[in-house]
Amino acid sequence: xxxxxxxxxxxxxxxxxxxxxxxxxxxxxxxxxxxxxxxxxxxxxxxxxxxxxxxxxxxxxxxxxxxxxxxxxxxxxxxxxxxxxxxxxxxxxxxxxxxxxxxxxxxxxxxxxxxxxxxxxxxxxxxxxxxxxxxxxxxxxxxxxxxxxxxxxxxxxxxxxxxxxxxxxxxxxxxxxxxxxxxxxxxxxxxxxxxxxxxxxxxxxxxxxxxxxxxxxxxxxxxxxxxxxxxxxxxxxxxxxxxxxxxxxxxxxxxxxxxxxxxxxxxxxxxxxxxxxxxxxxxxxxxxxxxxxxxxxxxxxxxxxxxxxxxxxxxxxxxxxxxxxxxxxxxxxxxxxxxxxxxxxxxxxxxxxxxxxx
Amino acid sequence: xxxxxxxxxxxxxxxxxxxxxxxxxxxxxxxxxxxxxxxxxxxxxxxxxxxxxxxxxxxxxxxxxxxxxxxxxxxxxxxxxxxxxxxxxxxxxxxxxxxxxxxxxxxxxxxxxxxxxxxxxxxxxxxxxxxxxxxxxxxxxxxxxxxxxxxxxxxxxxxxxxxxxxxxxxxxxxxxxxxxxxxxxxxxxxxxxxxxxxxxxxxxxxxxxxxxxxxxxxxxxxxxxxxxxxxxxxxxxxxxxxxxxxxxxxxxxxxxxxxxxxxxxxxxxxxxxxxxxxxxxxxxxxxxxxxxxxxxxxxxxxxx
Numbered sequence: 001x002x003x004x005x006x007x008x009x010x011x012x013x014x015x016x017x018x019x020x021x022x023x024x025x026x027x028x029x030x031x032x033x034x035x036x037x038x039x040x041x042x043x044x045x046x047x048x049x050x051x052x053x054x055x056x057x058x059x060x061x062x063x064x065x066x067x068x069x070x071x072x073x074x075x076x077x078x079x080x081x082x083x084x085x086x087x088x089x090x091x092x093x094x095x096x097x098x099x100x101x102x103x104x105x106x107x108x109x110x111x112x113x114x115x116x117x118x119x120x121x122x123x124x125x126x127x128x129x130x131x132x133x134x135x136x137x138x139x140x141x142x143x144x145x146x147x148x149x150x151x152x153x154x155x156x157x158x159x160x161x162x163x164x165x166x167x168x169x170x171x172x173x174x175x176x177x178x179x180x181x182x183x184x185x186x187x188x189x190x191x192x193x194x195x196x197x198x199x200x201x202x203x204x205x206x207x208x209x210x211x212x213x214x215x216x217x218x219x220x221x222x223x224x225x226x227x228x229x230x231x232x233x234x235x236x237x238x239x240x241x242x243x244x245x246x247x248x249x250x251x252x253x254x255x256x257x258x259x260x261x262x263x264x265x266x267x268x269x270x271x272x273x274x275x276x277x278x279x280x281x282x283x284x285x286x287x288x289x290x291x292x293x294x295x296x297x298x299x300x301x302x303x304x305x306x307x308x309x310x311x312x313x314x315x316x317x318x319x320x321x322x323x324x325x326x327x328x329x330x331x332x333x334x335x336x337x338x339x340x341x342x343x344x345x346x347x348x349x350x351x352x353x354x355x356x357x358x
Numbered sequence: 359x360x361x362x363x364x365x366x367x368x369x370x371x372x373x374x375x376x377x378x379x380x381x382x383x384x385x386x387x388x389x390x391x392x393x394x395x396x397x398x399x400x401x402x403x404x405x406x407x408x409x410x411x412x413x414x415x416x417x418x419x420x421x422x423x424x425x426x427x428x429x430x431x432x433x434x435x436x437x438x439x440x441x442x443x444x445x446x447x448x449x450x451x452x453x454x455x456x457x458x459x460x461x462x463x464x465x466x467x468x469x470x471x472x473x474x475x476x477x478x479x480x481x482x483x484x485x486x487x488x489x490x491x492x493x494x495x496x497x498x499x500x501x502x503x504x505x506x507x508x509x510x511x512x513x514x515x516x517x518x519x520x521x522x523x524x525x526x527x528x529x530x531x532x533x534x535x536x537x538x539x540x541x542x543x544x545x546x547x548x549x550x551x552x553x554x555x556x557x558x559x560x561x562x563x564x565x566x567x568x569x570x571x572x573x574x575x576x577x578x579x580x581x582x583x584x585x586x587x588x589x590x591x592x593x594x595x596x597x598x599x600x601x602x603x604x605x606x607x608x609x610x611x612x613x614x615x616x617x618x619x620x621x622x623x624x625x626x627x628x629x630x631x632x633x634x635x636x637x638x639x640x641x642x643x644x645x646x647x648x649x650x651x652x653x654x655x656x657x658x659x660x661x662x
Binding site: 088140149155165288328334335338344348349 | 398438442446447448449451452453455456457459460461462463464466467470577581582585586588589592626628629631632635636638639642643659
């Protein structure tokens, strides 16, 4: 009989090994899934995980890695603070949408004026939009004890409706022949978030990297990071240490909302270009996987974001070249999180046989 | 806007239909949470049930077999959650989210060849005598059988938790798993059974959407219904009676906004569509939830 025995300290080796083991397991079981769908598993796995980086067309796909990775990393960094403290903001998708709407609205208000100040103003508006949207569940939690998981998630659906209303109404392109969707911000020089479009560089990529550095410093070198970790591991000890739980909730929700709003703004002003009904593609939810895969650690999140971006790009290649349904990639991403959570047991527990224990 | 085009009898009748999927999913989750497990994967189990039910019903041309398939599908996928949280002691919040993400992908894949097909008809019951009562008859007694299955399930869960020994054990496990374990009850076994029941109920709720309410398969068709079911469990303070009330309240908001859309209200469709979600938030804020089960969301590991 196999038994689990609690380790006195979480294993450091397994902390690093679990994401790698989970990725390998996902490749194996993903391969089985692809085989069941009538694909050659090895070719499919290679197409998804290696072709975007090393095939002869990799020059075309590598910039995509930055474009897809930046919002994932930016949102996941924000979420990691709350997740560490046991504050579950799972409505990042909604904050991402509202950030994009607010930022785009500011940009569109200035059209067609050209000025260096427009993009910075949009950035502020996007950040504020995400922040305010995240403050709703945050304040309700602090004032009324309302469950932040449910409220933040409900607000995703509200934000989606708001997005539809904006794309069809207030922000619709007046010269768009009645088609839904706003003017293209990427083609409006003062509002575009692109730095070098051919290289996939936009201000969101820069912001994501800055966020990684700041998060690293805050978590490992600053009292705030200590308080966050303490609250997650022992809320009682944190209260004795003088941590104000309400304030911590608001700060964590605020950080994640702001970063998600920024991610939305940079996306709408660059890669997506316009406010449209199908603007959001689920980055806010995939970022949850990224945050866990990166072990809620900034550097880990950076790597995990890259990997998850890879599966998006590889999935698109596999869809066009092999006819693999895009839903299979969604399953693959869900599977990855399952395996990660499953293997994680080895970080905190040791496997022993019952006979030996007696 | 033409308010007179809204027929109050039809409105109340469709309220009962609109409340059913949420009620089914919520009563399952209520049992799971009373056993001390927080399964946030209701949305994923619901959509899996929706697609399983639809595939089976179209394949066999029998809605009843479809519902059976949905219950089995929901229970099977909930077992992934059960295995991870109960045996591998993973974080319940994260695992529930993973279940939702996985379920959305799985259902999209399974439902690929089924978009645009109509589900086999699931005729309404016209209950003799009772169905002929004016006003009340059309509102309460002329629905499809699943509406009554939902209500019966809520009543059964209420009686099970209140009067049966097994229900007492389940509540003990949820209130204090250490004590229940010390008394010799199998915490993990009870919880696995509860999780399976929750999965089956969520599956039924999903299938009700794809087989009766819509009745078609579209990707992501649950559109947050699973999350609303979770909210209703909190609203109900983990009590079946109040759950019934919560489901009807929610059904009422949904039906009312649909009727207002149809009547051509001056408010844009998008803002009316927000109503169910905003109402859920409002209810969560206004209604002070009662005390949650003591061990809710905590992993249990029998140390020795």
